[in-house]
Amino acid sequence: MAGRRRWSTEEILDAAAELLRTGDADAFSVRRLASELGTDSSSLYRHFRSKTELLRAVADRVLLAAMEGHRPEGDGKQRITALALRLREAFGEQPQLAAVWGRYASSGDGARLMMEEVIQALRASGIPDEEIPERYHRLAVLIAALIAFEAGAATVGPDERAQGMELFRVAVLGADPARFPAVAHFARDLRPLGADRAAAFEAILAAHLAGMGAAGRA
Template structure:
């Protein structure tokens, strides 16, 4: 009788990523992954101790892919901006994993590559070494929040998106001008969260980098 096939770590993560394209992290389970692979959960626990560790590894592969072929160019602000846009684009292809990254972070090779590039760019800025870890942390939190938030919007179905826009119109255009005078005044110009996210992403990041630059001796 033939023995049960042994799946490699990469094959397991490939299948996990495919499952996460059509489901979220809450409904994802090691049991479902094992069923998709035609094996049992115990065989997967030889590779990953639990679901969270598996999800972190899957998210880290997105970071590895984002950094593949990356060559730092320009000054420190251009380097951090290019890094941020690479991460945004990579997670845009797998939005469910962006939410996982924002929630759990990661600690694998991809994470180290991203951290190394961000820290090197900050050192090139002229900031004192003592200030760099805190500045790095602010940038990391900002990027994780922006990318995860955008991913949440990307996972909406067309029907959910349209329903959200309709509710937004009702909330804004239907606001009582006596109770919400500012909202009523700007109602026709206020845009929903899903509008021009790329522009907002770059502008918020640029503001953070400008703040860092202002503190450089």
């Protein structure tokens, strides 16, 4: 009887990415992945020591693809903005994987390429070396959070989105002025979290980078 097929690391990652495109990190399991491949979990653990390690590797492939062919241009702020938009686009094509990156991070070449570019851009902005690690951390958290938020909103269907908008309107426009005076005052101008996500992403990033520049000049 012929033995079970031996799957390569890349084939395993391809299958894992496909499962995550149609599900989410909570529903994902090594056992389910093994079943999809027609093998057992132990054969996958020869490639990855844990589910978390496997998920990190899947997320890192998105980073690696985003960094492929990237050519830094402009000053430090322009470089960071271009990188953030590039990562946003890459995860926007695979929104389920954005949550994986936000939750598990990654530690492969994709992550190292991203880190290298951000750190080089911070240095180009005139940030003192002793401040670089903390500045990098804040930027990484901000970019990952913005991308994960956008991706999460992108996975919501039109019916759920419409229901959410209606619930928001009820919650805001129906706010009791006696209990929630500030909400009631601004009710007609407040927007739900999902509104104008693209503009919000760029505005929040620009505000952070503006503050970074001011601190760097101090």
